[in-house]
Amino acid sequence: MSKDRWGDLNVRLISAAVMIAIGLIELWLGGAPFMVAVWVLGGAMIWELARMLGGRAWAPGMGIVAGISLALAWLVPAWIALPGLIALAVFGAWQIPERRVLFASFAAATLLACHAAVLIRIEAGMGWLLWVVCVVVATDVAGYMAGRALGGPKFWPAISPKKTWSGTVAGWLAAGITGLVFGFILGVGAQLMLVSIVLSVAGQAGDVWESWIKRRVGVKDSSSLIPGHGGVLDRFDAMLGATLLTGALWLFGLLPGMA
Secondary structure, eight states, X not given: XXXXXXTTHHHHHHHHHHHHHHHHHHHHHOHHHHHHHHHHHHHHHHHHHHHHTTOTTTHXXXXXXXXXXXHXXXXXXXXXXXXXXXXXXXXXXXXOGGGHXXXXXXXXXXXXXXXXXXXXXXXXXXXXHHHHHHXXXXXXXXXXXXXHHHXXXXXXXXXXXXEEHHHHHHHHHHHHHHHHHHHHHTTOTTHHHHHHHHHHHHHHHHHHHHHHHHHHHTOSSSOSSBTTTBSHHHHHHHHHHHHHHHHHHHHTTOSTTOO
């Protein structure tokens, strides 16, 4: 087995350990500390997105406005907050003339996912958001380990050359097992297992979408804020997809046990 396959593992593990520790503390604290953390992350992701898509001059201001808008969205009803966040993404896209649609769509998904994370933690409880986090982490870890160890056919080499089918399937299996465990913890039984696999697919879709953006603009990472992982978007792209889907399922009453 080639050492190159595991060359970045130590740095990735250290960074991941720090992020997990901070994330768990924020998740456990809930309330204002958690909300502020999500709003800051949301602003950072919009900053990275704007930089990648050609709005470097506007990026700092867009990130700040995004974070403030997420905070304001918490103060108003959902029927105002959700369209408002989408409108903000569309408005911001006008500062990036070459890639307006791409920025508007990904920025809207980012803002809505961040808002959904806050709503789930505050209104549904820590257990439900922890489930989403664990599904994403299990998918990522299982996919990384299986892909590096087993290799095999690439999942989508033109967009994400490191991802393999072995890693993708391993991620689905890990997500299903995670869902089974949390199903009994949260009192909804085995039905959460299938939902977790769907959530895993949504997370992988978020990952692929961000990878496609990076390929299109010719960058390796969204930024260099996180050693071994690149930028905030590089680390939380899958979380965006999974959280966005969870919020949608909850909104339409389709998530078992979350009325």
